[in-house]
Amino acid sequence: xxxxxxxxxxxxxxxxxxxxxxxxxxxxxxxxxxxxxxxxxxxxxxxxxxxxxxxxxxxxxxxxxxxxxxxxxxxxxxxxxxxxxxxxxxxxxxxxxxxxxxxxxxxxxxxxxxxxxxxxxxxxxxxxxxxxxxxxxxxxxxxxxxxxxxxxxxxxxxxxxxxxxxxxxxxxxxxxxxxxxxxxxxxxxxxxxxxxxxxxxxxxxxxxxxxxxxxxxxxxxxxxxxxxxxxxx
Numbered sequence: 586x587x588x589x590x591x592x593x594x595x596x597x598x599x600x601x602x603x604x605x606x607x608x609x610x611x612x613x614x615x616x617x618x619x620x621x622x623x624x625x626x627x628x629x630x631x632x633x634x635x636x637x638x639x640x641x642x643x644x645x646x647x648x649x650x651x652x653x654x655x656x657x658x659x660x661x662x663x664x665x666x667x668x669x670x671x672x673x674x675x676x677x678x679x680x681x682x683x684x685x686x687x688x689x690x691x692x693x694x695x696x697x698x699x700x701x702x703x704x705x706x707x708x709x710x711x712x713x714x715x716x717x718x719x720x721x722x723x724x725x726x727x728x729x730x731x732x733x734x735x736x737x738x739x740x741x742x743x744x745x746x747x748x749x750x751x752x753x754x755x756x757x758x759x760x761x762x763x764x765x766x767x768x769x770x771x772x773x774x775x776x777x778x779x780x781x782x783x784x785x786x787x788x789x790x791x792x793x794x795x796x797x798x799x800x801x802x803x804x805x806x807x808x809x810x811x812x813x814x815x816x817x818x
Contacts, residue, residue: 611670613641620677623703624659632656633665635673644673653677658702683745684715684759686738697746699739713756713769715741737761740782747785749793765808780808787811 616635618626633649646665653663653675664676680702682694694703695715708714717738741761748756748769758770769777779788787810795805795813803817 611641613637613639613644613673614671615668616673616675617668618675618677620679622679624657624677624679628657629653629660629675629677633675635675641667641669641671641673646673649673649675658700661696682709682712683748683753684742685709685712686715695742697742699742711754713745713753713759715745716758716760717741737764740764741767743782744779744785747782747789749789752789752792752796774803776804778804778806778808784810 613636616630616633616637618629621629632653634652635649636644644667646667649665650663653660653665659679660677661680662678664674666674666676668674680694680696680700682703683697684695685708686693686695686701688704691704691706692708692714693701694705694709694712695701715738717734738761741759744767745753745756745759752769752771755771756769757772760768760770762768765781767779767782769779771777777792788807791807791810791813792805795802795807795815799805799815801818802815804815806814806816
């Protein structure tokens, strides 16, 4: 009896292995892509290199995800899952630019983590341009020597990432002159003294309240968010 049971188990196990790896029914035939905005599904499929025709059970989902992140830097994250009996689902989350940096006649998109992920020929609507002027004065030059230009740029990105959505849509330019001298240029000629990148959430709330309280003001100062100020009309 024991021998018979062992034989049955072996046969069942062998049948399962054959079904997973030898059967034509469980081979990869389709690749579904979702979540794209700028990228196209075809671009994602090409970069993924999914082995169509292979047994679905043998597909290395981790390797697919790694190829996508390497081949398409615009992708922030991707979920790769098996869709039995014969598919792979690729759910993509793209990076969102919070700043643009000039590169000749093109623009480099930068996300809220400071990742420079794409170069585009036309500036996306609603994304402000970064202007660095870190060597224009003695204090700026000292800030550059102390912190380095790359770190100062990351601070500008941090400030841009903390802007309230309504303000971000109206921001044309983010300027950084030193570690604690970040300013904004908004549409209709308005300006904002932001100060350092610290306390971004508090500054965003202060700016929103200030703009509602003084809708005709031309200049806003939230560098000290507990004592914001506005001027001009």
